[in-house]
Amino acid sequence: MARKKRILVTGGAGFLGSHLCEKLVDGGHEVLCVDNFYTGDKENLAGLLGSPRFEIIRHDITFPLYLEVDEIFNLACPASPIHYQYDPVQTTKTSVHGSINMLGLAKRLRAKILQASTSEVYGDAEIHPQDETYWGRVNPIGPRSCYDEGKRCAETLFFDYRRQHNLSIKVARIFNTYGPRLRPDDGRVVSNFIVQALTNQPITIYGDGQQTRSFCYVDDVIDGLVKLMDTNDEVVGPVNLGNPSEVTMMGLAELVIELTGSRSAIEFKPLPLDDPRQRQPNIKLARDRLGWGPSVPLRDGLVETIAYFENFIIAADRAGAAA
Template identity: 60%
Template sequence: MRILLTGAAGFLGSHLTARLLSEGHSVVAIDNLSTGRIKNMGPFVENDKFEFMEHDVRDPITVEVDQILNFACPASPIHYQSDPVRTIETNFLGMINLLHLSKARDIPLLQASTSEVYGDPDISPQPEEYWGNVNPIGIRSCYDEGKRASETLCFDYKRQYGIDTRVIRIFNTYGPNMAIADGRVVSNFIVQALTDQDITIYGDGSQTRSFCFVDDLVRGILKMMNLPYSPDTPINLGNPNEFTMLELANKVIQMTKSNSKIDFLPLPEDDPRQRRPDISKAISLLNWRPEVELDEGLGRTIEYFSGELKQ
């Protein structure tokens, strides 16, 4: 197929591009390079089945493709909060523009949503039926509510126009190709440990996250993409193994043999206390579950950042 991939120069987009090309698809890669890195596209530029376009999804686009994968939006709080208006516009206007293309071409669209739609959850693990506990006017709401609005649009277009829209809710994902200044917890901890800086933990470190290695996530995305029908539900994709921030920090210090100390800072506004996916739908509908354990994934990610820091 000829696939339109937005957010292609980002962390997840670069891994998806590699996988799609390896499976024989053609990729029209789109990114406005606000947070994506053109170097992530370097390995593909000589491939005849790869085409890169610098474009902002907030502007309409017309292109001949067979499927759309929408990954256009900063996913790190430090990035999506730096320009909150652009963030919510990307989620809302970008979604509308891509849905218009999907409708005009009568092609499937897969939307990359997020576990952030659950907000600071009152229940754990979080099933897809849970409506969430989200502050609509807080500093994270440009992303949280933006993604919730994107899901609304996908399902309204599905019901009203019969469009094949598919929504995945991605939980914390990590791996090679993350930027050094990405701002997410795994990359922060690893870079700080490798450079013997203090590791910053917000709050007392008891808040939890579940970490999915990028290879596992890409497998799940492709299974969702290739599903022969359009599910009438979002599907959680993440690793249900749960770790506290303090456990993660100590593990990174141990694996990097770092001299870093831990520095506790105030917890940011609306920072979730818990994040753990219920993946029973992914198991039953996609026959998918993560395979890479945290130690293995961290080892591969530490190796990547060690190389990046030497450049």
Template identity: 70%
Template sequence: MFAARKRILVTGGGGFLGSHLSRLLLSQGHEVLCVDNFFTGRRRNIHDLMDHENFEMLRHDVTFPLYVEVDAIYNLACPASPIHYQFDPVQTTKTSVVGAINMLGLAKRLRIPILQSSTSEVYGDPTEHPQTEAYWGNVNPIGNRSCYDEGKRCAETLFFDYHRQHKLSIKVARIFNTYGPAMRPDDGRVVSNFICQALVGQDITVYGQGTQTRSFCYVSDLIDGLVRLMNTPPQITGPINIGNPNEFTIRRLAETIIAMTGSKSRIVEKPLPSDDPRQRQPDITLAKELLGWRPAIELEEGLMHTIAYFDTLLSEEGKSIIPDNA
């Protein structure tokens, strides 16, 4: 934890992860400057924070320079689901790369620490399993997902170059599949897709035979890991994997959600998208050793909270918020 109150900038603060991070930082007594252009963030995610005396909201796109006075930066700004980051791939790359340059420039001017929310996508379709931070990845540089994968890889390069060249205090977290309340129902990720489909009785779409695996980390665990990483000594830079190492097939996830919701939904198979990773599992040895961190919430407990969130959301906003191709 920080020893004293800090004014902390959270880019992407209106998004899924950013809103949870902002809420935790406020609970620790810090001031939060939340920056978001609301391309994928939602105002309802931070509605309960708007009247908080230590919370400030600024609508801004990180691809443009930002001139503020803060004590630390969490750089979370970037669409993180395939549907959204492929909608405008050029802007996605600019958000990762130009956004990183702008936030690093701000951190350099202020001489403050900055944390980058990188991703397990930097490993691509891995040939090493589970993935350690030393693994360089197996990424297609010209595919449909490359705007995100390579954008995040380039951002990591920039962070470490600023660290080496300008002695900037950096932290890089490689985030694995995360889920929980405040996810968008239309973000195209499997947890939100399956839950929304199950709640309204739609067929649950599995790509391929559903044998590909993922490791799902509940959002509160992930946010705890980010804050622990930010508060490590300067010599700890990362990258550090933050995710739940318990591995599940996509089909098992679908079956679990059907059972937990009591849904009549059927599982239907569709062709695999291009460059879809077959396996994804973090090696979290470094996180345990350097951060004293390990996930505390297992899948069924996390799904229970997430199902309740989407059940309320669908009752408030209606079935129409679920895309036809979810």
């Protein structure tokens, strides 16, 4: 029987973090969720609040934290452009100062620590698909740099702590992820399209709609994170976690309209600065070393996500009517 552990999840009230907390608690572990609730929401953790194996701490990881744990999943950082560009200095500090504080905690405890990095470290990539050996093409002074370069610096810190202090680290590069608990106001393409479609507003496509992304359902990504953490110390990463099935923004918009039965028209707007033209993971390393690959098709995952947003919008309408 696997040993039950005491596990810290930073950013645990967020989209990915809350799903990870649930999986770890369901696995019999004790979970400490740390979040400053800048983008996280306690409602995401409603199903865990009665569990004796779950605890929430309100804390900003740019300040030191002193706990006793066996493992750390470092997920804290706003991940959507609207939120990470709102306070770019704080975004950078969360990735850099936050990583230093969590690495310091892991060093003191000799605990294994996983960094949730991002496909944004590849920037507007010159190779396609992107594998872990590619160093990326990132603008260091643009409006997305606080997130892109912050995550790149966090990876540097993790590997330097491994080299200098022999710390047990894991680094996952997470590609576009979607599913229930995405915030309707986060500006990410899946939530934007679904909310616009459900309310019959114009679906906003930036650019000509031919730029591509690869979308992975949240359950698959969480499974990959847990498998990476549970592998032996020889598998350090970075490891791409994402779905290699590529779709254009126009194709995604048409699929969302179909699944929602929406009357929305499609509206084109200028492409934002430094927005990547294409994004697709090479996941050979994850398949070979973790035995991991995505299992949820895009259509099936969108059906689940649309149902979540339908309930969210209905609840918001009822609350507004009662006010």
